[in-house]
Amino acid sequence: SKEQGRNCYLQFDSSMLEHARERMEMEIMLREALERKEFVLHYQPKINMLTGKMSGAEALIRWQKGENNLIYPNAFIQVAEETGLIVQIGELVIREACIRCKEWHDQGLTDLSISVNISASQFHKQDIEELIANILLETGLPPYALELELTESTVMKSPEEARVVLKNLKSLGLKISIDDFGTGFSSLSYLRHFPIDTLKIDKSFIMNLDSDHANAMIAKAVISLAHSLNLKVVAEGVENNEQMQFLDSEQCDYAQGYYVSRPLSWDKINEWIK
Numbered sequence: 001s002k003e004q005g006r007n008c009y010l011q012f013d014s015s016m017l018e019h020a021r022e023r024m025e026m027e028i029m030l031r032e033a034l035e036r037k038e039f040v041l042h043y044q045p046k047i048n049m050l051t052g053k054m055s056g057a058e059a060l061i062r063w064q065k066g067e068n069n070l071i072y073p074n075a076f077i078q079v080a081e082e083t084g085l086i087v088q089i090g091e092l093v094i095r096e097a098c099i100r101c102k103e104w105h106d107q108g109l110t111d112l113s114i115s116v117n118i119s120a121s122q123f124h125k126q127d128i129e130e131l132i133a134n135i136l137l138e139t140g141l142p143p144y145a146l147e148l149e150l151t152e153s154t155v156m157k158s159p160e161e162a163r164v165v166l167k168n169l170k171s172l173g174l175k176i177s178i179d180d181f182g183t184g185f186s187s188l189s190y191l192r193h194f195p196i197d198t199l200k201i202d203k204s205f206i207m208n209l210d211s212d213h214a215n216a217m218i219a220k221a222v223i224s225l226a227h228s229l230n231l232k233v234v235a236e237g238v239e240n241n242e243q244m245q246f247l248d249s250e251q252c253d254y255a256q257g258y259y260v261s262r263p264l265s266w267d268k269i270n271e272w273i274k
C-alpha cells in the first residue's frame with residue numbers, strides 16, 4: 001500500500017542518515033587521532049622458507065585509542081580512505097616503517113626489509129613517487145629494503161596509469177608486491193606487463209588448505225605461476241605446521257602468519273629477533 005511504501009522510504013532515509021552520521025563521527029575521531037599521534041605500527045615477521053630466517057616484516061597500522069583500547073584497521077581504514085585522510089595517515093605509516101627498518105640496518109641487520117600497505121587513493125595520488133623518494137632520502141633507508149604492497153584492484157583500477165606509476169616507483173629501487181593475490185577477478189596476463197617482484201597469496205587460500213582441496217590446488221598453481229614469471233611468493237595467514245609443510249613442499253619462498261608470529265609492537269618484535 002501507499003502507507004507501507006512511505007514507511008519503507010522513511011526507514012531507508014533514516015538508516016542512510018545514521019550511516020552518514022557515523023562516518024562523520026569517525027572522520028572527526030580520526031582527525032583527532034592524527035593530531036594526538038595515536039596511530040602506531042605493529043610488525044609481523046616474514047620468514048624465508050629456505051633458511052628459516054626472518055627476511056623482514058609487514059608494518060600493520062593500529063589505533064591506540066587510550067591505554068587499553070587498540071583498534072584494528074578494518075574498523076577505520078575504509079572511512080580513512082573515503083574521506084581522504086588515508087593520505088596523511090599513509091604518509092605517517094611509510095615514514096615510521098622506513099625509520100624503524102633503518103634502525104635494523106644500523107644495527108647490522110641489513111638483510112631485513114619492511115613491507116608497507118598502500119591504499120588505492122594513496123597510490124593514485126599525483127606525488128606518490130616523490131613522497132616515497134623523499135622519505136627514502138630523509139630516513140637513509142636503502143630502497144631495496146622497502147616493499148610496497150598493493151592489491152590487484154588498486155593496480156587494475158586504471159592499468160595504464162598504474163603501469164607508469166609502478167615503473168617510476170621501481171626506478172627508485174624498491175620492491176612491489178601484489179597483496180591478497182587470487183581474490184581479484186583480473187586476468188593473469190597483466191602480471192607480465194607490470195614491474196612487480198612478489199605475489200602474496202591471500203590468507204583465505206592458506207587458512208583452508210587442509211580442509212579444502214581446491215584451495216591447496218590454487219596455492220600450488222599460484223606458486224608455480226609466480227616462479228614461471230620469475231616472481232617470489234609469500235604465503236600469508238600461515239597458522240599451523242601442516243600448512244607450513246605443504247608450502248615448503250611446493251617451494252613457496254616466504255611465510256607469514258600466526259604460526260610464525262602475530263604482529264608485534266616495535267619493542268616486542270625486537271625481543272623476538274634476539
Ligand code: C2E
Nearest residue numbers: 060061072073074093117118119237238239257258259263
Ligand atoms: P592485509 O594487508 O592482508 O594484512 C594481513 C592481515 O592478516 C593483518 O590484519 C594481519 O594481522 C592478519 N594476519 C596475519 N597472520 C594471520 C594469520 O595467521 N591468521 C589470520 N587469521 N590473520 C592473520 P590487520 O593487521 O587487522 O590488517 C587488516 C588489513 O588492514 C590489512 O590486510 C590491510 O589491508 C589493512 N592495513 C593494515 N595496515 C595498513 C596501513 O598501514 N595502510 C593501509 N592502507 N592499509 C592497512
Ligand code: CA
Nearest residue numbers: 058117149179
Ligand atoms: Ca598486506
Ligand code: CA
Nearest residue numbers: 179180202236
Ligand atoms: Ca594480504
Ligand code: CA
Nearest residue numbers: 151179180202
Ligand atoms: Ca586484505
